[in-house]
Amino acid sequence: MNQSRFYFVIIKVQLIDEKALLYTQLNKSRIAALVVNTSKFKHQHSFTSNHIFNSLQQTSKILNTASSIGCVAHFIFILLFIYLDHPLLAWINILSVSAWLLTFWFNRIGRHDISILIMSIEVLSHAVLATSLLGVEAGFQYYLWPMALLLMAIPCFSVAWSTVIALIHITAFTLLNVFSQDKADSLTSYYPLFFIFNVMGASLPFIITAAISRSAYDKQYFLMAELAEKDELTQLFNRRFGLEALNYYANQKGEDKAPFCISLVDVDHFKRVNDQLGHSKGDEILVKISSYLSKSMRETDISSRWGGEEFLFIFPNVELAKIQQRIETICKEMPNHVFLENWDKTISCSFGLIQVEENETAEDALKRVDDSLYQAKKNGRYQVVSDH
Numbered sequence: 001m002n003q004s005r006f007y008f009v010i011i012k013v014q015l016i017d018e019k020a021l022l023y024t025q026l027n028k029s030r031i032a033a034l035v036v037n038t039s040k041f042k043h044q045h046s047f048t049s050n051h052i053f054n055s056l057q058q059t060s061k062i063l064n065t066a067s068s069i070g071c072v073a074h075f076i077f078i079l080l081f082i083y084l085d086h087p088l089l090a091w092i093n094i095l096s097v098s099a100w101l102l103t104f105w106f107n108r109i110g111r112h113d114i115s116i117l118i119m120s121i122e123v124l125s126h127a128v129l130a131t132s133l134l135g136v137e138a139g140f141q142y143y144l145w146p147m148a149l150l151l152m153a154i155p156c157f158s159v160a161w162s163t164v165i166a167l168i169h170i171t172a173f174t175l176l177n178v179f180s181q182d183k184a185d186s187l188t189s190y191y192p193l194f195f196i197f198n199v200m201g202a203s204l205p206f207i208i209t210a211a212i213s214r215s216a217y218d219k220q221y222f223l224m225a226e227l228a229e230k231d232e233l234t235q236l237f238n239r240r241f242g243l244e245a246l247n248y249y250a251n252q253k254g255e256d257k258a259p260f261c262i263s264l265v266d267v268d269h270f271k272r273v274n275d276q277l278g279h280s281k282g283d284e285i286l287v288k289i290s291s292y293l294s295k296s297m298r299e300t301d302i303s304s305r306w307g308g309e310e311f312l313f314i315f316p317n318v319e320l321a322k323i324q325q326r327i328e329t330i331c332k333e334m335p336n337h338v339f340l341e342n343w344d345k346t347i348s349c350s351f352g353l354i355q356v357e358e359n360e361t362a363e364d365a366l367k368r369v370d371d372s373l374y375q376a377k378k379n380g381r382y383q384v385v386s387d388h
């Protein structure tokens, strides 16, 4: 997007932000996501990250499901009340279907807050009206429960406001049950049918909303955990995770305490690759090296990218004497496993390897393993130096 177009989008977004009449030819739904009245997601710029965009799409999905169920349920009631020759109730349901159709449109332009407000007003007034006309036995008040859940599950309003509106629905449910009289009119014989239909119709969105929210939460949670713990380029754990793991093993006490080793690994003459073949080839080598190293480790070992062309490995429950040979083989074998097109020089790494001592802090262990790595570099690279 060129600069002037970029400003155009920002100005346009700011203008329509208030009214939420959001439609541009550039990227309709992505910009629509910007005006959703979810303060945590609201940005001052025109870019919305994929994760937030996905989360907003998830909200749209839940609300569209609710809108569809609302439309279908009320449409069935229109047909039923026409069949039962009850025009007033048929008209009420025509108004309801219109309201639910309107919610689709607000979902589409990203105004989930208006959409859910319309749903809430419709469900509340419909429950009050239908229960006043037909009595509690017809079961129209049961829609108030899924509406309360929807209000709480969808982050369109603040938690406080969602709670207030949800409580209004539950209070209405209670009052309707306590104060509504049973009505005896021409439709009384159909009340069991209404009741079954209403309870089923109310339960379905309840269960669907809970299922979609839960799977959306799971997906988002694992995505966030992965983003927080993994290195984007190599897919190894990142430095934060590596340090957390190191602190965990270093701080173990009593019976849980077991010997463990760590290794700091640095690619040899990596700058040469970058300088001669370019940064993207450098990245390619980093991916190949990290893949070779992590595949060479045991499942219980922790492989992390420590930074740039450095990796930190943690080997739990093992003594140095038992691991040294394995690490030396990994080091020696690397050039046979990691190659790059148009690069005839050996691709290798230097390794610092230590066993973390009892009561040694993570910081001290890191310093010691760094000294070993420095020694490996100083000795001519492509070797393992361990500190006994």
Ligand SMILES: Nc1nc2c(ncn2[C@@H]2O[C@H](COP(=O)(O)OP(=O)(O)OP(=O)(O)O)[C@@H](O)[C@H]2O)c(=O)[nH]1
Residues within 6 Å of the ligand: 233, 266, 267, 268, 269, 270, 271, 272, 274, 278, 279, 280, 281, 282, 283, 286, 307, 308, 309, 377, 381
């Ligand atoms: N392509 C790429 N290069 C990186 C990345 N992170 C760090 N580097 C480069 O890694 C190089 C590290 O160079 P030096 O620290 O001089 O070390 P070296 O050339 O590997 O030499 P020795 O470590 O002494 O064997 C620098 O050119 C950095 O720009 C990365 O994510 N991708």
